[in-house]
Amino acid sequence: MLNTLLGTVTLAATLRLATPLIFAAVGGCFGNRAGVFNIALESFMLTSAFFATYGTWLTANPYVGVLFGILAGVLCAALFGLFVFHLESDGMVVSIAMNLGAWGLTTLMMVALFGVRGSFMDERLVSLPALHFSILEPLGKVNGVLNDQNVLVYLAFVAVAVMWVVMYQTPFGLRLRGVGINARAAQTSGVNILAYKWVSTIITGVFCGVAGAVLPIGGTSVFAENMTAGRGFLAVAAILVGQGNPLLAAASCLLFAYASALSVGIQNLGIPSQLVETLPYVATILVLLIYGARNLKHVSKISR
Amino acid sequence: MDTILELRGVTKRFGSLVANREIDLTVKKGTIHAVVGENGAGKSTLMNIISGVHRLDDGEIFLEGKPVNFRSPTEASKAGIGMVHQEFMLFPELTILDNIMMGYERTGKLGLLDRRQVRAEVEELLRTYNFNIPLDELAREQPVAMLQQIEIVKILYRGANILIFDEPTSVLTPAGVEGLFRAMRFLVSKGKTILFITHKLKEVLQVADEITVLKEGAVVGHTTPAETSEEQMASMMVGRNVMLKANKLKKDRGRPILQVTDLQARNDNGIVKLKHVNLTVHAGEIVGIAGVAGSGQVELVQCLYGLRAPESGAILLDGDDITRASCREHRCKGIGLVPQDRMADGCNRAAPIWENCIMGYHIAHGFRSKWLIDRGEAETFAQRVVDEFSVKASSLNEPISSLSGGNVQKAIVGREFLQENKLLIMEDPTRGIDIGAIEFIWKKIEELAASGVAVLLVSQELNEVMEVSDRIEVIYDGQLYDGGLHGELTEAQIGLLMTGGVEDAAEK
Numbered sequence: 001m002l003n004t005l006l007g008t009v010t011l012a013a014t015l016r017l018a019t020p021l022i023f024a025a026v027g028g029c030f031g032n033r034a035g036v037f038n039i040a041l042e043s044f045m046l047t048s049a050f051f052a053t054y055g056t057w058l059t060a061n062p063y064v065g066v067l068f069g070i071l072a073g074v075l076c077a078a079l080f081g082l083f084v085f086h087l088e089s090d091g092m093v094v095s096i097a098m099n100l101g102a103w104g105l106t107t108l109m110m111v112a113l114f115g116v117r118g119s120f121m122d123e124r125l126v127s128l129p130a131l132h133f134s135i136l137e138p139l140g141k142v143n144g145v146l147n148d149q150n151v152l153v154y155l156a157f158v159a160v161a162v163m164w165v166v167m168y169q170t171p172f173g174l175r176l177r178g179v180g181i182n183a184r185a186a187q188t189s190g191v192n193i194l195a196y197k198w199v200s201t202i203i204t205g206v207f208c209g210v211a212g213a214v215l216p217i218g219g220t221s222v223f224a225e226n227m228t229a230g231r232g233f234l235a236v237a238a239i240l241v242g243q244g245n246p247l248l249a250a251a252s253c254l255l256f257a258y259a260s261a262l263s264v265g266i267q268n269l270g271i272p273s274q275l276v277e278t279l280p281y282v283a284t285i286l287v288l289l290i291y292g293a294r295n296l297k298h299v300s301k302i303s304r
Numbered sequence: 305m306d307t308i309l310e311l312r313g314v315t316k317r318f319g320s321l322v323a324n325r326e327i328d329l330t331v332k333k334g335t336i337h338a339v340v341g342e343n344g345a346g347k348s349t350l351m352n353i354i355s356g357v358h359r360l361d362d363g364e365i366f367l368e369g370k371p372v373n374f375r376s377p378t379e380a381s382k383a384g385i386g387m388v389h390q391e392f393m394l395f396p397e398l399t400i401l402d403n404i405m406m407g408y409e410r411t412g413k414l415g416l417l418d419r420r421q422v423r424a425e426v427e428e429l430l431r432t433y434n435f436n437i438p439l440d441e442l443a444r445e446q447p448v449a450m451l452q453q454i455e456i457v458k459i460l461y462r463g464a465n466i467l468i469f470d471e472p473t474s475v476l477t478p479a480g481v482e483g484l485f486r487a488m489r490f491l492v493s494k495g496k497t498i499l500f501i502t503h504k505l506k507e508v509l510q511v512a513d514e515i516t517v518l519k520e521g522a523v524v525g526h527t528t529p530a531e532t533s534e535e536q537m538a539s540m541m542v543g544r545n546v547m548l549k550a551n552k553l554k555k556d557r558g559r560p561i562l563q564v565t566d567l568q569a570r571n572d573n574g575i576v577k578l579k580h581v582n583l584t585v586h587a588g589e590i591v592g593i594a595g596v597a598g599s600g601q602v603e604l605v606q607c608l609y610g611l612r613a614p615e616s617g618a619i620l621l622d623g624d625d626i627t628r629a630s631c632r633e634h635r636c637k638g639i640g641l642v643p644q645d646r647m648a649d650g651c652n653r654a655a656p657i658w659e660n661c662i663m664g665y666h667i668a669h670g671f672r673s674k675w676l677i678d679r680g681e682a683e684t685f686a687q688r689v690v691d692e693f694s695v696k697a698s699s700l701n702e703p704i705s706s707l708s709g710g711n712v713q714k715a716i717v718g719r720e721f722l723q724e725n726k727l728l729i730m731e732d733p734t735r736g737i738d739i740g741a742i743e744f745i746w747k748k749i750e751e752l753a754a755s756g757v758a759v760l761l762v763s764q765e766l767n768e769v770m771e772v773s774d775r776i777e778v779i780y781d782g783q784l785y786d787g788g789l790h791g792e793l794t795e796a797q798i799g800l801l802m803t804g805g806v807e808d809a810a811e812k
Contacts, residue, residue: 169416171409185393189407190378
């Protein structure tokens, strides 16, 4: 049992599974903090996953794939921004439309470009390389968990640190948070609200682009219909739980990923697989419940 | 003393409304210059022009002798003009230090925030101007008086030489007001200049060096505290030609319908807006409440209608305790409301006229056969509203938003007047409608009261309160003061009560 809970395989899988969530959540934190209601992260990721596949397949170079993914993420973000900021559509409606649309679009383009349904595999679909650090070798279990992971796994943690600094230690981050807290006050301080909302949404797009790229070329070398399977929504949940703080959001992502990793390992213990597969979602709901309970005091104060 | 800011012929129009009309204003360096006037007199517009929020249509502004024309608050701020807004422009979830530097950060290596540098500068300001502010605490944990100090330090940090205070005392306790005045005098002694907007005349006499009085967008007087009195300023502020006369009917005052005892309530920001309010309205009586906006009228009506839970006190309707009753219960018990904001609270813009004409009464007074609304009955009633209150509408099925503001108001007034209510509460029932319609509504109010309905009229139009009411209460700073029976006090005396001159008026 303990071997499953804290085993090398489970922990290594946690890091691997957390990577797309972390990228999406860290980027999404910026939109969240700028006061942009965006739950279209799922569509940003799925579209990016497809174009990352396409870019890699065209050139047999996974880095080109990542670039394609980022480009697709930015385009999705631009579409979202166009509708929400300039055509003044409701963020919720645009998000739902994009999430449903992305599924249809990627499935259609799979047929059109690759001529397959369901999933796409090809020898030109090369994954990003794993990194090997020889200094970790004597460390036993730590080595097993941390070493030989995909390059994006390490980059995810670098991104968390860098974006935390951007959020809390730069004028840009301060103003961005100001826009989200009190837009009018930010305006009287000379901050261009629209510009900050746009930039924050584009940042969300870039990071969701990388997050999407992780799925097909982060080790598995396969693209499947609706490959994101709700990961964008998990990222949104992580952002809310982390209150837009990249560090806390990433921590939530790790928790969700751990639950997913566990559900893989625990199946060997004879627990019905249907039950086990609910684990990540049960964990998500539990975390959201605990997060919500913190606000209960606040709610009762308001409705007094 | 040198002139630091001079306005010549400044005019600002919003559509056909002239908010500021050829205003001349000379502000001397190192003085506290008060700009007083009623609500809607154009004080805030003028300050917004000076601080770059609005652009002027006509006229010139000279800052230290040089002509200026600010296109944004940022430009005004760079030129040394800063505004302490009535609602604080703060970020509750950020630290005070972050609040102060927002938009005017200092950066060090790699473009990162240099909080140490900002802290040094702010602490220097705190020492110079005698403030004591905990820079590392969150803004949301601070009391209101502290928030205001943060606002002041914020604009000083941005390099302001002219500080504009927009109604700064309205959110403060008496002790807080004392503190603010001390701070203002200290700032002036250090060479800063202060523009101080208010309608509280006592405070003007207490703290100002120069006074400019605005009325209906124009300057009507310039004076100093030594030369004037509260009464003189009040008559300058509110004195106007009485244009309309209400035809008072003889009425029999019946039993008490509305009884409010010792009511206390806070607004959404937790500030006490009603202080031990006692009020009785009898059947067949029109009680008018006069007061400058923000004195607690909004909270009073909200409490009376179940929209706000009072902290303490009791509200009785015809003997029933309705202190904690819901809006729906209020409607069912026979209380009508003409809300101040007709579009936001008085109607559903998207709904057709007939729906709006029964809205709120769909349960209380029928219009319902069993489960469905009785369209026939509803439309008959709606037609009555439209006919009797001469609402200009082409069809009852048109959305109410297709009507002009005045016609919407007539429809809402009609809806409330034609129901058999015991008590009718009205907030500014004649706002934005033409004189003929005002006279008509006044007549209807009289008839309604004569038929035995208790009427509570809350209005910002002093003239309306004085003409229509049988008895006048004046609200100032959350407390009610006796404004006498109809015609007992002069407009100037009531104006004085409205602006806090309680003792003086009571002597008369």
